[in-house]
Amino acid sequence: MTEAHLKATGIKVRFGAFTALNGVDLAVRRGELVTLLGPSGCGKTTLLRVIAGFQRQTEGRIEVGGRNLGDVPPEGRNFGMVFQSYAVFPHMSVADNVAYGLAARGVRGGDRARRVQAALERVQLGALAGRFPDALSGGQKQRVGLARAMVIEPDLLLMDEPLSNLDALLRIEMRREIRLMQRELGITTLYVTHDQEEALAISDRIAVMRQGELLQIAPPEEVFEAPAHAFVADFIGGCNWFDATLAPGDAVTLAEGPSFVLPRREGRPAGPVRLALRNEDLRLCGGPGALPCLAGQVLMRAYMGHRTRLHLRLPSGATMDADVPSGTALPAEGATVHLEFHPDRARLFTCGAGPADGWRIA
Amino acid sequence: MSAAARLLRDPWPLVALLVVAIMLVFVAWPLAELARQSLIGQESGRFGLENYVAFFESRYFRRALTNSLTIAALGTAISLLLAVPLALAFARYDFRGKRWIEVAILMSMLSPPFVGAYAWILMFGRSGMVRQALASIGIDIPPIYGTFGIALATAFSHYPVMFLVVRSGLSRVNVGLEEAAASLGRGRLAVIRTVTLPLVLPALVTGILLVFLGILADFGTPSILGEGERFPVLATLAFSLYLSEIGAEPGMAATTAAILVLLAMTLVIFARWLAARRTVSNDTSGTRVATKLRGGRGALMSLGTATLVLLANMPLIVVVGSSFLEVRGVVFQPALTLANYHNAFAALGDALWNSLRYAAIALVMILVLGSLAGYLIARRSGLLSRLADLLIMVPYVVPGTVLGIGYASVFNQPPLMLTGTASIIVVMYVIRRLPFVARASASIVYQIDRGLEEASQSLGVRPLGGFRRVMLPLMRPGLLAGAAIAWVEVFNELSASIVLYTGGTRTLPVAAYQQSLAGDVGMAAAYATMLIAITAGALALFILLRGRGRGDGDVGVL
Numbered sequence: 072m073t074e075a076h077l078k079a080t081g082i083k084v085r086f087g088a089f090t091a092l093n094g095v096d097l098a099v100r101r102g103e104l105v106t107l108l109g110p111s112g113c114g115k116t117t118l119l120r121v122i123a124g125f126q127r128q129t130e131g132r133i134e135v136g137g138r139n140l141g142d143v144p145p146e147g148r149n150f151g152m153v154f155q156s157y158a159v160f161p162h163m164s165v166a167d168n169v170a171y172g173l174a175a176r177g178v179r180g181g182d183r184a185r186r187v188q189a190a191l192e193r194v195q196l197g198a199l200a201g202r203f204p205d206a207l208s209g210g211q212k213q214r215v216g217l218a219r220a221m222v223i224e225p226d227l228l229l230m231d232e233p234l235s236n237l238d239a240l241l242r243i244e245m246r247r248e249i250r251l252m253q254r255e256l257g258i259t260t261l262y263v264t265h266d267q268e269e270a271l272a273i274s275d276r277i278a279v280m281r282q283g284e285l286l287q288i289a290p291p292e293e294v295f296e297a298p299a300h301a302f303v304a305d306f307i308g309g310c311n312w313f314d315a316t317l318a319p320g321d322a323v324t325l326a327e328g329p330s331f332v333l334p335r336r337e338g339r340p341a342g343p344v345r346l347a348l349r350n351e352d353l354r355l356c357g358g359p360g361a362l363p364c365l366a367g368q369v370l371m372r373a374y375m376g377h378r379t380r381l382h383l384r385l386p387s388g389a390t391m392d393a394d395v396p397s398g399t400a401l402p403a404e405g406a407t408v409h410l411e412f413h414p415d416r417a418r419l420f421t422c423g424a425g426p427a428d429g430w431r432i433a
Numbered sequence: 434m435s436a437a438a439r440l441l442r443d444p445w446p447l448v449a450l451l452v453v454a455i456m457l458v459f460v461a462w463p464l465a466e467l468a469r470q471s472l473i474g475q476e477s478g479r480f481g482l483e484n485y486v487a488f489f490e491s492r493y494f495r496r497a498l499t500n501s502l503t504i505a506a507l508g509t510a511i512s513l514l515l516a517v518p519l520a521l522a523f524a525r526y527d528f529r530g531k532r533w534i535e536v537a538i539l540m541s542m543l544s545p546p547f548v549g550a551y552a553w554i555l556m557f558g559r560s561g562m563v564r565q566a567l568a569s570i571g572i573d574i575p576p577i578y579g580t581f582g583i584a585l586a587t588a589f590s591h592y593p594v595m596f597l598v599v600r601s602g603l604s605r606v607n608v609g610l611e612e613a614a615a616s617l618g619r620g621r622l623a624v625i626r627t628v629t630l631p632l633v634l635p636a637l638v639t640g641i642l643l644v645f646l647g648i649l650a651d652f653g654t655p656s657i658l659g660e661g662e663r664f665p666v667l668a669t670l671a672f673s674l675y676l677s678e679i680g681a682e683p684g685m686a687a688t689t690a691a692i693l694v695l696l697a698m699t700l701v702i703f704a705r706w707l708a709a710r711r712t713v714s715n716d717t718s719g720t721r722v723a724t725k726l727r728g729g730r731g732a733l734m735s736l737g738t739a740t741l742v743l744l745a746n747m748p749l750i751v752v753v754g755s756s757f758l759e760v761r762g763v764v765f766q767p768a769l770t771l772a773n774y775h776n777a778f779a780a781l782g783d784a785l786w787n788s789l790r791y792a793a794i795a796l797v798m799i800l801v802l803g804s805l806a807g808y809l810i811a812r813r814s815g816l817l818s819r820l821a822d823l824l825i826m827v828p829y830v831v832p833g834t835v836l837g838i839g840y841a842s843v844f845n846q847p848p849l850m851l852t853g854t855a856s857i858i859v860v861m862y863v864i865r866r867l868p869f870v871a872r873a874s875a876s877i878v879y880q881i882d883r884g885l886e887e888a889s890q891s892l893g894v895r896p897l898g899g900f901r902r903v904m905l906p907l908m909r910p911g912l913l914a915g916a917a918i919a920w921v922e923v924f925n926e927l928s929a930s931i932v933l934y935t936g937g938t939r940t941l942p943v944a945a946y947q948q949s950l951a952g953d954v955g956m957a958a959a960y961a962t963m964l965i966a967i968t969a970g971a972l973a974l975f976i977l978l979r980g981r982g983r984g985d986g987d988v989g990v991l
Contacts, residue, residue: 146894154882158885158888171894172893220891220892
């Protein structure tokens with residue numbers, strides 16, 4: 072692992088009695104794209120604004136490239152920032168918007184014009200340099216915002232939900248462009264989003280946040296496949312949750328009935344646990360067999376293309392979802408079916424305070 | 434960073450300090466002095482409520498209080514009757530001539546209220562034209578002086594405010610809510626009663642408050658239509674107690690002023706409480722598209738609204754028209770002449786030049802201070818800026834007469850010896866209009882995406898540079914609109930200037946008022962017409978200025 076380019080240590084932000092960030096540590100390597108992902112109110116935007124310098128932290132230290140940013144105001148940090156609202160200056164042409172930061176750095180004349188044009192070409196707005204923002208679509212405005220932030224060759228690019236105001240198709244197109252450009256320029260980027268799919272698609276690493284705390288920071292595959300925390304598992308991908316008991320000897324028994332034994336490992340605490348299964352980890356089967364198996368009544372079938380989602384009620388009264396391949400003989404609504412899962416696919420978490428709380432133990 | 438460097442980077446605390454200091458010296462101090470004087474017994478010289486007791490024991494003073502409340506209530510009611518149907522028509526329908534009728538409505542705001550009052554006298558006064566004409570065919574109506582006349586005149590000059598507020602309230606009612614109510618089987622009237630009315634209630638309350646306060650503070654109208662001291666209201670009473678040539682009673686004047694301010698403050702607090710209690714968060718996403726009325730219904734709507742507005746503008750038409758009529762004695766003759774203007778210009782002295790000069794200087798100061806203060810209020814949450822926000826709203830409830838008396842009693846000695854100077858009038862203009870421009874500019878700033886400034890900052894520009902290069906250009910259209918309204922108000926200011934002017938600092942409204950009260954009817958009409966013409970001309974200039982320059986972009990103003 073190379074030395075961190077951005078290093079935030081022990082960041083705390085309190086607004087009166089409310090704690091927005093409760094001691095967050097974050098390190099981003101040079102050239103890396105890290106997303107801050109979480110529901111609204113989790114502190115991801117606050118963390119971004121602390122790093123940008125718009126919000127002063129109550130405690131903690133921020134370094135970029137080895138420079139401590141303690142007292143440096145936002146205008147002295149040389150970070151590019153892209154806003155959810157685009158924040159394109161409505162009274163300036165596209166070119167003047169992009170030239171704004173260069174002018175502040177004393178870049179003038181032909182050099183400035185050349186750099187502005189190059190930045191606009193890169194976001195495919197070369198032909199619209201003379202336009203005013205009110206004649207641009209949302210996507211075009213955000214390209215201006217992107218060009219404006221990139222042209223100053225920032226030490227760090229900060230993006231605050233840049234695609235949230237765009238429609239779904241444009242969002243996918245833009246996030247691909249952002250990712251390609253970011254890689255090509257090797258620009259270290261911190262990207263805030265509440266959209267898990269966007270985070271999975273764009274990131275080198277995802278930092279999942281909740282209630283002012285960073286729960287896990289890892290590559291997308293790891294966050295999805297090996298969530299460190301029940302909240303991460305639930306927020307990214309979604310899960311069915313079961314109460315279970317972990318007995319000494321690593322035998323797991325679900326409150327719904329089935330039981331299985333985990334591969335032996337030292338140090339798992341025996342006692343009540345919570346077990347998570349993703350919809351696609353459940354398979355229709357004929358009845359109890361070698362694999363642990365759940366019985367349930369189909370309340371509803373929802374066709375989703377390649378897969379069909381079965382909404383089921385278990386004997387305990389709890390409900391769960393299972394995604395099964397479409398096309399095969401599917402049970403009718405009202406029928407009772409059996410679903411099996413491989414013990415490898417079950418993830419175990421300690422019982423926390425909330426419904427999706429607790430750290431992973433297996 | 435050192436304190437000095439920090440201020441250089443971000444000087445807003447300094448601006449807040451400046452605004453607070455100005456408001457303390459020019460608002461809080463004069464008002465505190467008035468309050469102090471009101472508490473020193475006129476007879477005994479002892480500290481206490483003696484003057485207040487004297488006020489409420491005197492029948493004459495009590496009458497001033499009831500008169501004030503009566504004309505304000507009656508005038509507000511008439512304004513409602515005029516403004517609400519117009520606001521409904523304008524918010525809901527499109528019809529021919531709508532824009533012109535709207536301009537005509539706003540015309541009523543372009544002249545000081547006393548000009549309208551004077552027109553009523555020209556029509557229905559003792560020797561009024563309409564009254565004489567009716568008398569000649571045997572119909573005798575009483576002259577217009579007194580309660581009803583004053584209420585009518587003030588209503589006609591204040592109803593445009595009500596119209597503007599109620600119309601904007603109506604147009605912000607989410608049309609989906611009304612459609613939902615209608616789809617649930619409610620009839621048209623029931624929808625208005627159960628959905629529309631509760632949602633526009635805040636706007637109605639605001640309109641009523643503004644008009645009521647405006648009438649309460651009006652000095653010129655009751656002074657002209659009340660025939661001096663025969664029909665006292667609080668504003669005229671305070672004035673005559675303070676400036677009476679025989680036996681001025683400054684203590685009682687201060688007491689009357691204090692009662693007027695307390696009354697206004699009570700009303701504001703009551704309205705706020707009412708609004709806070711009844712305010713529902715109004716989802717304004719569904720904007721209404723006005724229904725186009727064609728054919729007979731459209732014509733009827735045009736005709737109806739035009740008639741109403743024509744009626745409301747009658748006073749202005751009469752004043753302007755009669756300024757070109759020959760005068761014999763106190764009666765206009767059916768012959769055209771420019772003689773009134775001849776006489777008017779001969780007697781004008783510096784009044785016109787003074788008015789233009791003072792108003793222009795004040796306007797520049799109002800714009801600078803107003804835009805800074807507005808930004809401060811909208812963007813900074815520190816203690817100083819909250820204090821500035823609070824103080825800046827005080828002049829809003831202080832009638833001009835009160836402020837004038839306060840200035841005259843505080844700034845007549847060192848350290849600030851200002852009485853009799855042009856500065857005191859300019860300062861008074863600035864203080865009286867600052868709340869409105871500051872509020873308007875704050876509401877513009879609220880509408881501008883905070884991200885713009887942050888974008889500017891992240892691109893390497895200091896906050897002050899961002900304010901100049903990003904915020905000011907975006908605030909410009911709104912500021913110009915605010916400036917236009919401020920110009921109208923400042924140029925036509927009477928109720929404080931009448932207290933503060935001296936021979937050398939007489940302004941055009943003062944000259945016009947004096948001629949209207951006891952002078953040549955022709956010259957009075959000529960002065961009034963000059964006021965109207967210059968105000969309208971300046972407004973046209975503002976509109977031209979505003980039309981130029983581009984890129985108002987996302988910023989919706991006015």
